[in-house]
Amino acid sequence: MRFTSKLPHVGTTIFTVMTSLARELGAINLAQGFPDYDPPERLKELLEKSVQTGHNQYAHMAGVLELRQAIASKLEVSYGRRIDAENEITITLGATEAIFSAIAGLVHPGDEVILLDPSYDSYAPAVILAGGRPIHIPLQPPSFRVDWQRVRDAVTPRLRMVMINTPHNPTGAIIRPAELDMLAEILRPTDAFVLADEVYEHMVFDGAKHASIVAHDELFERGIATYSFGKPMHATGWRVGYAVARPEITREIRRVHQFNTFSIAAPLQHAIADFLREVPEHSGQLNDYYQRKRDLFLGALRGSRFTWTPSEGTYFQLLDFRQISDATDVEFADRLVRDVKVASIPVSVFYETPPKLSVVRFCFAKTDSTLEQAAERLRRM
Numbered sequence: 001m002r003f004t005s006k007l008p009h010v011g012t013t014i015f016t017v018m019t020s021l022a023r024e025l026g027a028i029n030l031a032q033g034f035p036d037y038d039p040p041e042r043l044k045e046l047l048e049k050s051v052q053t054g055h056n057q058y059a060h061m062a063g064v065l066e067l068r069q070a071i072a073s074k075l076e077v078s079y080g081r082r083i084d085a086e087n088e089i090t091i092t093l094g095a096t097e098a099i100f101s102a103i104a105g106l107v108h109p110g111d112e113v114i115l116l117d118p119s120y121d122s123y124a125p126a127v128i129l130a131g132g133r134p135i136h137i138p139l140q141p142p143s144f145r146v147d148w149q150r151v152r153d154a155v156t157p158r159l160r161m162v163m164i165n166t167p168h169n170p171t172g173a174i175i176r177p178a179e180l181d182m183l184a185e186i187l188r189p190t191d192a193f194v195l196a197d198e199v200y201e202h203m204v205f206d207g208a209k210h211a212s213i214v215a216h217d218e219l220f221e222r223g224i225a226t227y228s229f230g231k232p233m234h235a236t237g238w239r240v241g242y243a244v245a246r247p248e249i250t251r252e253i254r255r256v257h258q259f260n261t262f263s264i265a266a267p268l269q270h271a272i273a274d275f276l277r278e279v280p281e282h283s284g285q286l287n288d289y290y291q292r293k294r295d296l297f298l299g300a301l302r303g304s305r306f307t308w309t310p311s312e313g314t315y316f317q318l319l320d321f322r323q324i325s326d327a328t329d330v331e332f333a334d335r336l337v338r339d340v341k342v343a344s345i346p347v348s349v350f351y352e353t354p355p356k357l358s359v360v361r362f363c364f365a366k367t368d369s370t371l372e373q374a375a376e377r378l379r380r381m
């Protein structure tokens with residue numbers, strides 16, 4: 001039988017490769033973005049309660065209403081906009097499904113979608129499966145700021161969507177409110193959507209505030225904001241996320257979601273809804289929680305030959321290894337896991353056309369002792 005792959009360039013991701021290597025070599029895994037600690041105890045108790053009290057059958061296609069209402073309250077507190085829980089929020093299988101269903105529902109064959117590289121690895125395959133054409137615009141090191149003139153220059157009549165990610169994985173850079181104004185101005189003459197991947201909304205440091213498109217009057221009219229409970233609840237394995245968009249956009253997202261995942265695990269949704277109601281202050285505490293972890297990791301690296309700019313957001317920190325080696329980042333990450341047994345992620349793999357980079361990414365969503373131990377090893381380089 002003969003057939004051609006629809007995604008011939010997709011192979012095993014670097015995350016799987018580095019995690020397997022870390023396991024095989026007994027290395028500390030700061031490569032993949034997940035905590036090495038559990039969700040809050042109360043959330044685990046509420047999940048048990050949710051199963052025991054009978055929330056075990058299909059949930060509503062768009063999500064458990066109590067959860068959507070709790071999210072709407074949270075969005076109003078965070079971004080000052082009253083969101084309609086019935087028609088503007090869809091619970092999805094992690095942010096990954098929110099992104100996938102939005103792209104599949106809104107991008108037509110031949111449409112162009114601007115991606116800012118380094119970009120999260122699910123974006124381009126989702127665009128290609130929809131028949132769209134990813135237009136990659138690189139972010140330049142060392143600051144990895146968006147060159148908005150290049151975005152402006154890439155606008156064509158075929159432009160259907162611009163994808164942004166703030167705080168940004170893998171660089172830890174954040175987009176400022178004035179930049180959202182610039183994007184709004186660039187897109188004013190177009191019919192392009194903005195998909196804002198805001199999964200790290202509650203990990204923003206040094207007093208900065210997350211600039212959400214939900215708070216932006218003009219962008220929200222053409223926007224889809226995607227979120228994940230995996231990050232704030234320290235529960236990446238629960239796979240619960242959501243998409244927020246105006247009703248006419250939400251309708252198209254749900255048309256895909258309905259036949260893609262249909263609905264998300266009911267007991268998980270009830271547990272999260274109860275937790276948000278009981279502990280509404282939880283997500284607001286995460287900025288400080290993760291800033292302390294970032295500072296602990298960087299403090300423990302003092303005296304090493306790595307250099308860095310402190311991450312502005314996310315639970316990732318880039319370290320520059322130029323003073324240690326002139327290897328490529330892929331070679332250096334390989335050397336790091338073998339020589340001192342710390343797994344990291346090279347940043348060039350997030351580019352369509354990789355530049356030569358001298359930074360690797362570390363996840364600091366780890367216990368203090370894991371971070372101290374990893375830093376002690378990194379100081380040996």
Ligand SMILES: Cc1ncc(COP(=O)(O)O)c(C=O)c1O
Nearest residue numbers: 033094095096120169228230241
């Ligand atoms: C930028 C970004 N977007 C989306 C996701 C996917 O989120 P989820 O695990 O909820 O599918 C991640 C996860 O690491 C991410 O870093």
